[in-house]
Amino acid sequence: MFQHNRIHDIIKHSTLDTIDTKILIMHATKFTHSYLIANPNKELTLDAMLLLTEIIKRRQKGEPISYILGYKEFYGRRFKVTKDTLIPRPETELLVDIVLSIIKPGDVILDLGTGGGVIAITLKLECDNLNCDVDITALDYYPDTLKVAKDNGDILGANVKYVLSNWFDDISCDYPTQHLFNIIVSNPPYIAPDDVHLKDLSYEPKSALTDNKDGYAHITHIIKSAHKFLKSHGYVILEHGYNQAKHIQELFKLHGYDNIKTIKDYGQQDRITMARIL
Numbered sequence: 001m002f003q004h005n006r007i008h009d010i011i012k013h014s015t016l017d018t019i020d021t022k023i024l025i026m027h028a029t030k031f032t033h034s035y036l037i038a039n040p041n042k043e044l045t046l047d048a049m050l051l052l053t054e055i056i057k058r059r060q061k062g063e064p065i066s067y068i069l070g071y072k073e074f075y076g077r078r079f080k081v082t083k084d085t086l087i088p089r090p091e092t093e094l095l096v097d098i099v100l101s102i103i104k105p106g107d108v109i110l111d112l113g114t115g116g117g118v119i120a121i122t123l124k125l126e127c128d129n130l131n132c133d134v135d136i137t138a139l140d141y142y143p144d145t146l147k148v149a150k151d152n153g154d155i156l157g158a159n160v161k162y163v164l165s166n167w168f169d170d171i172s173c174d175y176p177t178q179h180l181f182n183i184i185v186s187n188p189p190y191i192a193p194d195d196v197h198l199k200d201l202s203y204e205p206k207s208a209l210t211d212n213k214d215g216y217a218h219i220t221h222i223i224k225s226a227h228k229f230l231k232s233h234g235y236v237i238l239e240h241g242y243n244q245a246k247h248i249q250e251l252f253k254l255h256g257y258d259n260i261k262t263i264k265d266y267g268q269q270d271r272i273t274m275a276r277i278l
């Protein structure tokens, strides 16, 4: 355990950066940031010190802070994250913005590979705020992952449907008719297994990051299959890697979509490609 138990001393002697240390102290003590600043000489209790020691060690080993805290902010809301869910990224907020810019009352929307449910739940809650009634389904392949999405939906009060399925395989069980969705949105696993970036993401579920093929296996499957489940003039909107836009545009063309468009993220990287069926 640390030799120091005063707030100021813990921050001064921590090997982590100051922001991380403060966040972990706040987590271990439930103190607010203003309290930390106003009370630098406050001594932490033994229980708080034991917890802080443990979580500082986890952080030192490289565990992302969101997994230690058990949550991540997305679109101004707090979402539970666990080892079964990807930590939502800020780029995905842009995906939500794009869907919100085209959504209409009465639309039926599918979020494929929902993870902790951030896209589906945010869309539903933002539409509720606009009095825009939409029907949203969140789908994932992994029961433990989908459970986190459901928990988030319950905590945040979002009326979303949840489907456990390997992509579209079980959609027809819940939806006997075809051509159902106005918008299919997805941030699928798109990293190739030999991508150097994967090693920096070792705490996140591999199944959320890579297709174990070439990075395009899930994307191709979604593009190929989606038009059977879309209403006419329906959209597919996909988040992808910064260097994948051209190939994804070609896949959309090959499978008969039009109005194909790529949008850059806030870092000016190609990040989202969308297309429409006739």
Ligand SMILES: C[S@@+](CC[C@H](N)C(=O)[O-])C[C@H]1O[C@@H](n2cnc3c(N)ncnc32)[C@H](O)[C@@H]1O
Binding pocket: 085, 086, 087, 088, 089, 092, 112, 113, 114, 115, 116, 117, 118, 119, 139, 140, 141, 142, 145, 165, 166, 167, 187, 188, 189, 190, 207, 208, 209
């Ligand atoms: C990149 S994560 C996206 C999570 C969340 N939508 C987000 O944007 O933060 C991809 C998600 O796809 C899910 N997934 C992987 N393979 C799948 C499959 N065959 N069918 C359905 N979902 C799958 C993973 O479990 C994971 O939650």
